[in-house]
Amino acid sequence: MELWYTDKHTDDVSFSVKVKRQLASHKSEIQQIDILDTCGFGRVLVLDGELMITEKDEFIYHEMMTHVPMAVHPNVETVLVVGGGDGGTVRELAKYKSIREIDLVEADKEVVTLSSIHLPFTACKLRDPRVRMHFEDGLRFVRGKKDAYDLIIVDCPDPYGPAEGLFTREFYGNCCNALKDDGILINQHESPFYAAHQTSVKNAHAHIAIEFPVSTVYQCHIPSYPSGHWLFGFASLKYDPVRDLDSGRWNSLGIATRYYNTDLHRGAFALPNYVKELLHG
């Protein structure tokens, strides 16, 4: 017998991976959480049926969300991660000695619990003493903060489920208020490829651009995600993501990465024409 897990990328396109066994299946207050051990992608976290991360390619996603802003902002001390209960973003942040505090706001405590058991490759730094975990709604947490963070990373699922509120103008505005004057906001920005997702890419960008003087997107290639072509948003009150890149400083830190490097950093902001048209058309 063969058991396959299928992630529906659109109504007409699917991504399937052969499953060795199911490691966890749990219905939390917020969502259905499944963790699978697969043949081609290692362990896979699935929320409400949708693929979140795979052991094989999560490094691309987490490195690109973290090291891009860290190579631009000269002195990040306080970071807020919204979502990210699997711990992958925190793992990357923990590589920086300059960071003093990491607030992780995850709406679903069970994601953290199950990730800690079954996904040690991402959850390994959640017990770092600099990390404070807050199990509550991201919107609620952020609106109570002012001038508090150098960096906010929005590491959440797509906007068609519990994370809908994290793609709204009010959330980005609250983030703007929660950042210091030279803060940076990074957000998971969906794929521009399929028509079904294009509106949310366009809307998210429009909402962020209203709140932040510097606002653009950058891209990377994540094989298990819809179309593989993935975007992140870079928004800041001060720094330009390419002009203010300090390659020398970042490279001197000697941080080990498998995907990110400072040459790729520059290239990631060079966008295909169809993406430019989508964002600015």
Added chain:
Amino acid sequence: MQEAKLDQSQTPLADALNAQRINRLAHFDVPGHKGGRMNPELPDYFGKLCMALDVNSMKPLDNLGHPVSVIKDAQDLAAEAFGADNAFFMVNGTTSAVQTMIWATCGRGEKIIMPRNVHRSAINALVVNGAVPVYVNPGRNPRLGIPLGMGVEDVQRAIEQHPDAKAILVNNPTYYGVCSDLKTIVSIAHAAGMKVLADEAHGTHFYFNDKLPISGMEAGCDMAAASLHKTGGSLTQSSILLSKDSINPDYVRQMITLTQSTSANYLLLSSLDLARRHLHYHGGEVYSKTISFAEYAREEINRLGGYYAFGPEICNDDTCFAFDLTKLSVHTRDIGLAGIEVYDLLRDDYGIQIEFGDVGNILAIISAGDRRMDIERLISALAEIKRLHRKDPVGLFDHEYIDPDVVMTPEAAFVAPKQSVPLEQSLGRIAGEFVMSYPPGIPILAPGERVTPDILEHIQFTKAKGCFMTGPLDMKIENLQVVK
């Protein structure tokens, strides 16, 4: 054949409607779309099931104008669920229920005591049948500027001054969730031989949760108009009129049929049947969830500062005898924005549609159908609006209600010879038509009332702030029809 006894677990009307769909009758009656086959665009748009349920009255489905079988059964169950002696399903909104209450109790030239902050449907009923309003000025909350309920002493005085009045109409609650002392009003009205009518357009939920103010039927009202579609979960435009045996139900039915469609929509009717069953079994938890959402939102919004999401603390034992905890009303004047401005910003900038915004407040309808994240969005958007748009409150109009100067009955003014004059030249004249912002649909000016400087200022302010104004013949609200 012995008929099985009805109980609340049944939905006789919804079941009969579904049965006729499954029976696959060959239809040679209206509607002509015949399950949507005539016009495929409709099933594509609404879904096939919806189209197959859109049928007309027929023997197995009873007739709303003369209910003898499944509609009668469904209405009887509704009466039982709401603690009434009789219930009437309405397909023309609570507007028709309010009108029926007035027409069934007051005739031409007869008086009805009511607060002036009634919905337009109540005054419309007077325009049609020529009954005479005796207005009781509602109390006012000075900080919020909003009209409250009627004080018992004011009602008592109106009763003494107009002992010939036939009925008293009470908002239970107002749009803002404010209740009068309904039980006491019922007792003094009944002692004076007057009927009591409860406009419960915003009070359906009172029947199903004991943390909420007393319902019209429980308080002893003779009739109540309960807008099941607003907070009870039925389809838009469906509503229920409730009555006690102190009112002849057959006479009520006659009054309803005067203006009711003879092609009542079965989607609406069956939604009342389904909603009634759901409320009977789950109303308690449904409204407890609603209350906890609303209380959470009030707390969080008040923590933002600048806004005032008011709650039961505005009660004063008289004109605000009780407060509907499910209501989420927020006073916005202190951040220098009119309610309507916040209402527009929420929709245009944040994609959030709330119920209404008026001069100094906004109202969001909370229900058990809300999702936690949407409540968070609303609160966060309010935080943003304050951060980005906060102004000095100087120059903002500070009250929602103006005591009227009633010169003629609404009917006499409405049918009188009239002339159209530019708004600003209407000062001192008698209005021949309504002016209101909608929602809330409470007239700023009603036919028969004198135009005062205060009223003109109110109209011009709400117009300038972008309220959706309705009522006058002139769609642009630049001219007003006044009595010649």
